[in-house]
Amino acid sequence: MQAELRADVEHLTSIERPSASPGERRAAEWIAGRLRATGLDPRVDEERATGGFWWPVGLLNAIALAAAALPWRWVRQALAAAAVGALVDDIDHRRRGFRRLLPRRPTYNVWAEAGDPAAARTVVIVAHHDAAHGGLIFDTRGIEAFAKRFPQLIERQTRWPPMMWGVVIGPLLIAAGVRRLGAVWSLGAIAAMADIGRTPVVPGANDNAAAVAALLQLAKRRYEGVRVILVSTGSEESNADGMKEWGRRHFADLPTETTSFVALETLGSGNLAISEAEGFLVAHRFDDELKDRAAQCAERIGVSVARGLVNSFMSDATPPLYAGYPTMLLGAIDDTKLPSNYHKPWDTAE
Numbered sequence: 001m002q003a004e005l006r007a008d009v010e011h012l013t014s015i016e017r018p019s020a021s022p023g024e025r026r027a028a029e030w031i032a033g034r035l036r037a038t039g040l041d042p043r044v045d046e047e048r049a050t051g052g053f054w055w056p057v058g059l060l061n062a063i064a065l066a067a068a069a070l071p072w073r074w075v076r077q078a079l080a081a082a083a084v085g086a087l088v089d090d091i092d093h094r095r096r097g098f099r100r101l102l103p104r105r106p107t108y109n110v111w112a113e114a115g116d117p118a119a120a121r122t123v124v125i126v127a128h129h130d131a132a133h134g135g136l137i138f139d140t141r142g143i144e145a146f147a148k149r150f151p152q153l154i155e156r157q158t159r160w161p162p163m164m165w166g167v168v169i170g171p172l173l174i175a176a177g178v179r180r181l182g183a184v185w186s187l188g189a190i191a192a193m194a195d196i197g198r199t200p201v202v203p204g205a206n207d208n209a210a211a212v213a214a215l216l217q218l219a220k221r222r223y224e225g226v227r228v229i230l231v232s233t234g235s236e237e238s239n240a241d242g243m244k245e246w247g248r249r250h251f252a253d254l255p256t257e258t259t260s261f262v263a264l265e266t267l268g269s270g271n272l273a274i275s276e277a278e279g280f281l282v283a284h285r286f287d288d289e290l291k292d293r294a295a296q297c298a299e300r301i302g303v304s305v306a307r308g309l310v311n312s313f314m315s316d317a318t319p320p321l322y323a324g325y326p327t328m329l330l331g332a333i334d335d336t337k338l339p340s341n342y343h344k345p346w347d348t349a350e
Helices: 002-013 022-037 054-068 073-091 141-149 151-156 163-175 179-198 205-218 241-253 288-300 318-322
Strands: 043-049 105-115 122-128 227-233 259-264 271-278 306-311 327-333
Touching: 002 022, 002 205, 022 043, 022 105, 022 205, 022 227, 043 241, 054 073, 054 163, 054 179, 073 163, 105 241, 122 205, 122 241, 141 151, 163 179, 205 227, 205 259, 227 241, 241 318, 259 288, 271 288, 288 327, 306 327
Parallel strands: 122 227, 122 259, 259 327, 271 306
Antiparallel strands: 043 105, 105 227, 271 327
């Protein structure tokens, strides 16, 4: 099995697959072929996505920056406040009204059903096959140096500060009347988002080819008494655009009373972890019963799994969580309690 896991990760990382791209489509079609080879009947849904979180965020900061230059105070503050509202709506996975005004490209979700289609309960297991852009904002050398100097503080750490607050602060300051500082902060956010956009797409072995490889192994299992849906989404790196679209198409057929979601992320980081909650701005708590059952399963088979941690990022777990489904995130972290090689060019199978 390990040889197959490695081969699947190597194949996916050989495809440049940014969100909503021809490479993402190639990856989706390859995953569908692998699922078909296990005897399942996969489907590929074509949806629409912005193709990246960085340019909508940068554009909203640019609107706030432009507002800061206006001579009319109430117009300036109202426009900046609208940018704050749109940023929170977008980053926190709400209605995302601003994105509906933006150009979108095709993105591709792959899914297949296994197990008993007539079973009373359904479990949906989700990974994603697109890969992220890099950027200076993902440089963790400072964190690694801090962890080496103060290991006891890292040991007590349960959540890293939510870095996406940084893209809201500038417009918020402008809306509050702190014009110059807000303009400088928004300019910094625009520069950071532009840097992400110009930086090449990473191989994404850990984020998230490792989880896709695990999903393909799960496709070989035979399940009794439960319906299992295996989903690999596109455009997760566009703030879960693919999962939101999969939900728009399929949630109506999945009762919240009998369906649970498990999202798989960065499984190659070394230390398996069940997240208690996640969120870019505010931590949203996952289902306690589902987390406890997963921890009991891990204990039964002798697998060590960390608890008590909060994910400061966001994943494909958030859309089903918001839709009212029992949901959990199963991931892995390195010794700094971050996903290893996160959005870095050396995130390879090695």
